[in-house]
Amino acid sequence: xxxxxxxxxxxxxxxxxxxxxxxxxxxxxxxxxxxxxxxxxxxxxxxxxxxxxxxxxxxxxxxxxxxxxxxxxxxxxxxxxxxxxxxxxxxxxxxxxxxxxxxxxxxxxxxxxxxxxxxxxxxxxxxxxxxxxxxxxxxxxxxxxxxxxxxxxxxxxxxxxxxxxxxxxxxxxxxxxxxxxxxxxxxxxxxxxxxxxxxxxxxxxxxxxxxxxxxxxxxxxxxxxxxxxxxxxxxxxxxxxxxxxxxxxxxxxxxxxxxxxxxxxxxxxxxxxxxxxxxxxxxxxxxxxxxxxxxxxxxxxxxxxxxxxxxxxxxxxxxxxxxxxxxxxxxxxxxxxxxxxxxxxxxxxxxxxxxxxxxxxxxxxxxxxxxxxxxxxxxxxxxxxxxxxxxxxxxxxxxxxxxxxxxxxxxxxxxxxxxxxxxxxxxxxxxxxxxxxxxxxxxxxxxxxxxxxxxxxxxxxxxxxxxxxxxxxxxxxxxxxxxxxxxxxxxxxxxxxxxxxxxxxxxxxxxxxxx
Numbered sequence: 130x131x132x133x134x135x136x137x138x139x140x141x142x143x144x145x146x147x148x149x150x151x152x153x154x155x156x157x158x159x160x161x162x163x164x165x166x167x168x169x170x171x172x173x174x175x176x177x178x179x180x181x182x183x184x185x186x187x188x189x190x191x192x193x194x195x196x197x198x199x200x201x202x203x204x205x206x207x208x209x210x211x212x213x214x215x216x217x218x219x220x221x222x223x224x225x226x227x228x229x230x231x232x233x234x235x236x237x238x239x240x241x242x243x244x245x246x247x248x249x250x251x252x253x254x255x256x257x258x259x260x261x262x263x264x265x266x267x268x269x270x271x272x273x274x275x276x277x278x279x280x281x282x283x284x285x286x287x288x289x290x291x292x293x294x295x296x297x298x299x300x301x302x303x304x305x306x307x308x309x310x311x312x313x314x315x316x317x318x319x320x321x322x323x324x325x326x327x328x329x330x331x332x333x334x335x336x337x338x339x340x341x342x343x344x345x346x347x348x349x350x351x352x353x354x355x356x357x358x359x360x361x362x363x364x365x366x367x368x369x370x371x372x373x374x375x376x377x378x379x380x381x382x383x384x385x386x387x388x389x390x391x392x393x394x395x396x397x398x399x400x401x402x403x404x405x406x407x408x409x410x411x412x413x414x415x416x417x418x419x420x421x422x423x424x425x426x427x428x429x430x431x432x433x434x435x436x437x438x439x440x441x442x443x444x445x446x447x448x449x450x451x452x453x454x455x456x457x458x459x460x461x462x463x464x465x466x467x468x469x470x471x472x473x474x475x476x477x478x479x480x481x482x483x484x485x486x487x488x489x490x491x492x493x494x495x496x497x498x499x500x501x502x503x504x505x506x507x508x509x510x511x512x513x514x515x516x517x518x519x520x521x522x523x524x525x526x527x528x529x530x531x532x533x534x535x536x537x538x539x540x541x542x543x544x545x546x547x548x549x550x551x552x553x554x555x556x557x558x559x560x561x562x563x564x565x566x567x568x569x570x571x572x573x574x575x576x577x578x579x580x581x582x583x584x585x586x587x588x589x590x591x592x593x594x595x596x597x598x599x600x601x602x603x604x605x606x607x608x609x610x611x612x613x614x615x616x617x618x619x620x621x622x623x624x625x626x627x628x629x630x631x632x633x634x635x636x637x638x639x640x641x642x643x644x
Contacts, residue, residue, distance in 0.1 A: 140266040145322050149264055152318035154276060156220050157257040158284045159311050160250045163227075164193060164543075165288030170301040177301065178236040190355040191240045192247040193544060198347050199251020200537035201394045202340075204530025206252055207259070211327045212529055216256040217320050222249025224312035231305035254281065255532035258516075260323065262528060268463075271517070275459020278512040279452060286448045289426065289441035297438065328526070336393035339386050343394060346378030350541070354548040358555070395530045398523075406631040407519035408535050410471070410624055414478075414511060415542035417617040420550035421482065427551075428610045429497075432490060432603055439494075446498050450505035458509045467514035467635050471628045474510035477503065479621040486614035490607050514635075518628075521635040550613050558602075558609030565601045 141149060167174070167189050175185030207215045226246035233239035258277045265273040295303050353371040360368050386392040399405045426440040435443065458470070484500040519535050520528060 141264045141322070142266075146264060148318055149322045150261065150273075150276060152315040152322075153257045153261055154280045155311055156216075156315040156319070157254055157277065158280045159308055159315075160223060160253045161281055161284035162288045162291070163246070163250075163308070164189075164196075165285045166292035166295075166304050167192070170292050170296045170304055173296050173301045174239070178239065180236045184236060186355070187236070187240045188243055190351065191243040193540065194348060194351040194355075195244045195247030196251045197351060197537060197540045197544070198344055199248050200255060200533050200540060201343065203252040203255040203533025203536075204395055204527075205333070205336075205393045207256060207328070207529040208331045208526070209333065211330050212256055212259055212263075213319070213323045213327045215252055216260060217316055219250055219253040219256065220312055220316045220319075222246075223253065224309055224316070225249075227305045227308035227312070231302040252529075252533065255536050256529055258532045259529040260319075262520075263326070263328075263525065264323070271462030271513075272456065272459040274462070274516055275455045275509065275513050278459075278509065278516055279455035282451055282508050282512055283448050285422070286444055287441075290438065290445060293436075293438035293441050333391040336386075336389060336391055339382060339389065339393040342378045342382040342385060346375050346382055347541075349378065350375035351544060354544045357548055358552050362552070395527075395534070398527065398531055398534060401522065403518050403521045403631045403635070404523070404531060406627065407515055408538050410628050411515055411519065411535060412538045412542045413620060413624055413627075414475070414515075415539050416546040416549070417482070417620040418478065418511075419543045419546040420613065421485070421617055423547050424550050424554050424610050424613050425485070427554075428606065432606050432610075433492070443494065443497055443501065446502040447505040447508065449502060451508035454506065455509040455513060458513045462514070462517060465514070467518055467633075468628050468631060470510045470514045471518070472625045474507040475621045475625050475628075477507035478511070479618045481507070482614045482618035482621060486611040486618070488607075488611075490603055515628075517635050518631050553616065554606075554609045554613050556609075557612040558605045561608040562601060562605035565605055 140146070171185040171188065174188055175181060178185070203215075210218070223246060226242050226249055229242040230239060230246060233242055258274075261273040261277055262270055292304055295301075295307070349371045353368055353375060357365075357368050363369050363372070382394070383396060386394050386396045399408070422444065426435075426444055429435040429440045429443055458465075481500045481504040484503075488497065516535070520531055523531055
């Protein structure tokens, strides 16, 4: 296979550019979709495998764990084998293990195949961005970034909807089988167009120490985050042990990677101001954004009686404006003050988070639609300019590494956010339940009147109190989720000053950095 310096390769034009964009976008969409499409199928998978729903969630966490470990290795792998070859191999591994996941006959088999699926596909998302930026002409790189960001953001939104539909109408196994035709077609298209545009390879030695520290540290951290809430966090010796191992390994990883000659993870990129500011803003922004996307559908299903499919539909309006505005933002990237655009996104996120915090148990689907729709305005203003800030001034051979690191922090932010927001919701709900229960007493006329009403309906004694406790619990859960939305609002506002620490110019994301 021929290799060329990406700085001197001519950009693609016309049909080849359109086809490779579609192929890479579909491959990326499919890989990210698999992070969320399985969520709604967990009860079906658990039932088919004769395991508990809690054990069924391993089908989710095993994939996220393996993918998170592989993402920061993207740069090293791409330099060793070439970006095109690595992308195609990653895609084919994803397709192969998707098929095996669909054929799995027991839970250990499914978990192993999901681990291998995540490990194989880990570099795919970061390399998709690097390949797109290398294929587009300088003046249209903003559009490439917009198309990539749109795919990355919209896929998790449609995952629960598509997963719910497939599970309800066909079988959970088809969640995995549908990856095969899409992945194979995308792989063939990318190979046909990009095989002569392979990047130069460098045979650096393998950093065994760094790799071991990464696998153990991230593995323990992910396992701790996945199981912490169920085991009451640091009251569990297992969680404490995992936390200590993760802290020690990741601390030594940072020290080792910054001093070794051939690091497996290029942490030296954090010496670049815009990269450090951008990744920090992306990570903290994802903690708040993903937190909303975790507790919102849970609240709809637990409190409001929504099915998984309808909860997915309630999430979907956010994708409308995101889909429509992404090309507009991308086309005008060079004309915009990116820090102002990102600040605007934080304001919209904060305002809609507050809006969500005002809803109670009587909120209708229509009333929930509008804030979710408006929130979509913030997505392209957040992800597209922020990725431009992260990549600004980098050399072409650093794009895959930088994108891999940024994706790693985005993935870990999602895991941390899930752990924090679910725990915070639980604790705040318990607090509100205790406060509300204080008002349910014989000395409270309203409580006495309601109990009398229940008695008139034939709900005497303990049955009446049980109904009243159910009402208190529902209200407590809603007040608790409102507190989570408040917390997300505060975090979004706090991020506005941070992004202004980045310094323009913000051009130079990719090959144009060489000019």
